[in-house]
Amino acid sequence: MTSTGKIELMAPAGNFESLQAALDNGADSIYFGVEQLNMRARASINFTLKDLSEITRRCKGKNVRTYLTLNTIIYDHDLSLVKTLLDAAKNAGVTAVIAMDQAVIAYARQINMEVHISTQINITNIETVKFYSLFADTMVMSRELSLRQVKKICDQIKKEEIKGPSGNLVEVEVFGHGALCMAVSGKCYLSLHSYNSSANRGACKQNCRKKYTVTDQETGFEIELDNEYMMSPKDLCTLDFLDQVIDTGVKVLKVEGRGRSPEYVATVIKTYREAIDAYYDDTYTKEKVVTWMGELEKVYNRGFWSGYYLGQKLGEWSDGSGSQATQKKVYVGKGVHYFPKAGIAEFKIEAYDIMLGDKLLVTGPTTGAKEFHLTGIMVNDKNSENAKKGDSCTIPLDFRIRLSDKLYKIVPS
Amino acid sequence: MVIVTLQRNKCIGCNYCVEMASLQFQMSKKDGKSVLLNSIEKKGFFTLKSHDNSIFEDCLQAQKACPVKIITVKQV
Ligand code: SF4
Numbered sequence: 001m002t003s004t005g006k007i008e009l010m011a012p013a014g015n016f017e018s019l020q021a022a023l024d025n026g027a028d029s030i031y032f033g034v035e036q037l038n039m040r041a042r043a044s045i046n047f048t049l050k051d052l053s054e055i056t057r058r059c060k061g062k063n064v065r066t067y068l069t070l071n072t073i074i075y076d077h078d079l080s081l082v083k084t085l086l087d088a089a090k091n092a093g094v095t096a097v098i099a100m101d102q103a104v105i106a107y108a109r110q111i112n113m114e115v116h117i118s119t120q121i122n123i124t125n126i127e128t129v130k131f132y133s134l135f136a137d138t139m140v141m142s143r144e145l146s147l148r149q150v151k152k153i154c155d156q157i158k159k160e161e162i163k164g165p166s167g168n169l170v171e172v173e174v175f176g177h178g179a180l181c182m183a184v185s186g187k188c189y190l191s192l193h194s195y196n197s198s199a200n201r202g203a204c205k206q207n208c209r210k211k212y213t214v215t216d217q218e219t220g221f222e223i224e225l226d227n228e229y230m231m232s233p234k235d236l237c238t239l240d241f242l243d244q245v246i247d248t249g250v251k252v253l254k255v256e257g258r259g260r261s262p263e264y265v266a267t268v269i270k271t272y273r274e275a276i277d278a279y280y281d282d283t284y285t286k287e288k289v290v291t292w293m294g295e296l297e298k299v300y301n302r303g304f305w306s307g308y309y310l311g312q313k314l315g316e317w318s319d320g321s322g323s324q325a326t327q328k329k330v331y332v333g334k335g336v337h338y339f340p341k342a343g344i345a346e347f348k349i350e351a352y353d354i355m356l357g358d359k360l361l362v363t364g365p366t367t368g369a370k371e372f373h374l375t376g377i378m379v380n381d382k383n384s385e386n387a388k389k390g391d392s393c394t395i396p397l398d399f400r401i402r403l404s405d406k407l408y409k410i411v412p413s
Numbered sequence: 414m415v416i417v418t419l420q421r422n423k424c425i426g427c428n429y430c431v432e433m434a435s436l437q438f439q440m441s442k443k444d445g446k447s448v449l450l451n452s453i454e455k456k457g458f459f460t461l462k463s464h465d466n467s468i469f470e471d472c473l474q475a476q477k478a479c480p481v482k483i484i485t486v487k488q489v
Pocket of ligand 1: 418419424425426427428429430446447458478479480481482483484
């Protein structure tokens with residue numbers, strides 16, 4: 001939990017762009033993977049050991065906690081990498097490790113590193129909480145629990161004073177937003193069986209997100225599951241009942257999506273930040289929820305549902321394989337220079353024209369993800385209504401841009 | 414001749430290549446990634462050239478099994 005006593009908002013960070021977006025938009029903590037032993041091992045962009053100190057430096061500056069995910073299955077040949085990673089994380093001042101395998105838990109305890117129990121362990125009852133309290137201060141509840149069940153566990157932790165190694169009461173974490181999968185969290189073999197690509201090593205191919213035909217082997221009769229992606233649930237969203245989630249006594253709310261874009265992280269974290277603050281200010285209203293939901297729908301989603309929290313029957317299936325986001329970004333060009341005194345940024349337009357009034361987005365490892373409306377353009381030192389492919393243009397901007405930054409235009413999808 | 418290459422930095426250490434071709438691949442205990450035995454490195458690509466054609470089948474299986482598709486096998 002945060003020092004303010006509010007529920008902790010935990011953001012995914014797949015790379016420096018997303019990390020910065022999380023920091024800029026009000027995350028209390030971030031989680032990230034390093035090298036291959038995490039659930040996004042396949043991602044082309046993953047942090048390396050060398051990035052650890054930069055990650056903790058940026059986060060400490062903002063008083064944001066850092067969690068290293070080390071939550072795949074672990075083989076014998078992984079054991080020394082586990083130690084290397086944990087030693088390096090401890091040295092860099094990473095707050096805690098999110099672990100599943102007992103070898104990881106044991107070594108983290110040995111070097112006195114805070115342990116969080118990963119979703120993959122699937123905690124669903126108070127006795128299991130008690131068992132893991134010998135090793136861990138925070139535990140993620142299984143995604144299959146209802147809010148009523150979560151509340152019971154939280155109440156029982158208080159009543160029985162179940163404490164973790166730190167001497168404080170065990171904190172309960174739940175998933176607040178993002179993709180859900182049809183399998184018991186993190187224990188799916190579909191990808192392994194069809195593509196030899198184990199989800200449990202962070203190499204999920206997401207083949208559940210496709211359309212399938214079911215065949216009756218006796219008659220050969222084929223059923224096409226009409227318009228329903230039978231194994232592809234909608235995305236979890238708890239924003240419209242966030243008050244009920246917080247009332248259970250949960251201490252950490254986790255946003256899923258380490259493979260997502262920086263603007264996704266920015267939008268989702270900003271929205272949940274506002275909703276959480278509103279809850280504690282007593283200004284969490286239905287009207288605001290409507291506005292917030294509109295914001296969330298703009299970025300990647302497969303449609304929203306409330307997961308298993310409100311006790312619905314299983315299965316709210318997505319009716320498409322891809323995103324239903326209401327807007328998308330198109331690449332425009334890249335950053336060239338920033339003139340801090342004048343507050344002016346120079347961009348090279350490479351792909352797509354821009355016009356006054358356009359909604360633009362800049363992303364970059366240090367810049368994160370920042371949106372703005374285009375209020376002025378100069379091309380060749382002259383005021384202009386637009387800038388075209390091939391132009392170098394300058395734009396008044398109140399934040400610094402860098403050479404590594406990319407400029408996008410936001411358009412309805 | 415059989416030519417096998419491994420783009421080692423992208424390995425996720427899943428061990429499948431070792432199961433398929435245990436005479437050519439081994440898991441490193443240092444960094445948990447696969448090692449292509451007797452290979453020579455150039456810019457992150459490890460290449461093994463072997464005159465023993467009998468290794469082709471196993472290495473091909475390893476190529477197929479690798480989830481991140483970083484093994485290639487050729488017979489020349
Ligand atoms: S199969 Fe591919 S990813 Fe798996 S250990 Fe071998 S080289 Fe690495």
